[in-house]
């Protein structure tokens with residue numbers, strides 16, 4: 653019989669919380685562990701509001717092996733989805749050890765306990781950042797990885813290698829690596845979404861906070877790139893679509909009869925959208941005029957990166973669905989909700 657129970661590490665976070673909703677909607681049993689280092693307990697309450705379901709939540713740090721072992725002892729999940737990690741590119745340059753310690757140790761602990769407790773399936777949250785400044789666009793899973801441009805990016809590359817090596821060495825273990833492009837948007841209920849602490853690093857929360865009057869002006873980092881409008885190009889993937897990719901990946905893992913499969917999938921729309929286009933679409937979708945200026949390039953930014961997501965479509969049966977203007981409406985509805993704007 654299939655083991656329908658899943659441990660979600662970092663399940664109170666941005667992508668984790670949306671994935672927990674989709675897991676519960678698909679009738680998986682879920683156990684969430686999160687240390688709330690970069691998330692709020694309200695996300696857990698709101699997941700229950702959206703789904704009408706309760707589930708065990710444990711506030712613990714996955715870097716703490718003893719605490720994590722207790723969770724493995726108490727819950728008979730067969731699969732783990734590992735989100736728990738730090739993700740601020742700039743901070744990782746300032747404090748590399750914080751990133752290596754947290755992002756590597758938590759994943760090593762998860763894999764070690766999966767081996768010890770014979771738990772079969774793991775999905776690892778990776779990122780398009782592993783491609784670095786790739787020679788060709790769109791990137792496929794075969795595109796050679798370039799050196800990452802930050803310690804954060806290197807932790808993703810190293811964790812991918814940790815998983816590949818562990819699957820090779822551990823009979824019964826299967827892994828899927830999902831390489832996320834740029835996750836954006838919020839749940840259509842406006843009850844969960846991205847909750848950056850302090851000044852947002854990422855583009856869309858900066859846009860919504862500027863629209864809400866929390867930030868006076870958005871800086872567009874670079875107008876002189878070799879792209880059609882001079883701004884960087886990214887692949888903005890709706891967070892609910894992204895969450896659904898985890899369900900497809902989990903179904904595939906559960907369909908394997910043996911172990912030692914490790915697969916990689918790009919999770920993006922397949923469409924490159926410039927920073928300027930994102931701003932224009934946000935303005936027209938929400939009928940808002942955004943205050944923005946063009947500024948210098950941000951160091952470490954790649955000019956363009958977007959996905960070839962055809963492998964995910966072929967093998968996982970997954971593809972993005974939500975039109976960008978709907979995603980940007982959801983993001984604004986979420987921002988209005990958390991800022992109490994009518």
Ligand code: UD1
Nearest residue numbers: 739740779780781853854855858871872873884927950953
């Ligand atoms: C980066 C990482 C990605 C990581 C994500 C998590 C790379 C290539 N990508 O994405 O792997 O998962 O952060 O935080 O390292 N921008 C502005 N003004 C702003 C903010 C951003 O113009 O105030 C521009 C950036 O210059 C960039 C684009 O918007 O061109 C997207 O930036 P951002 O949202 O930070 O994502 P990435 O840097 O693509």
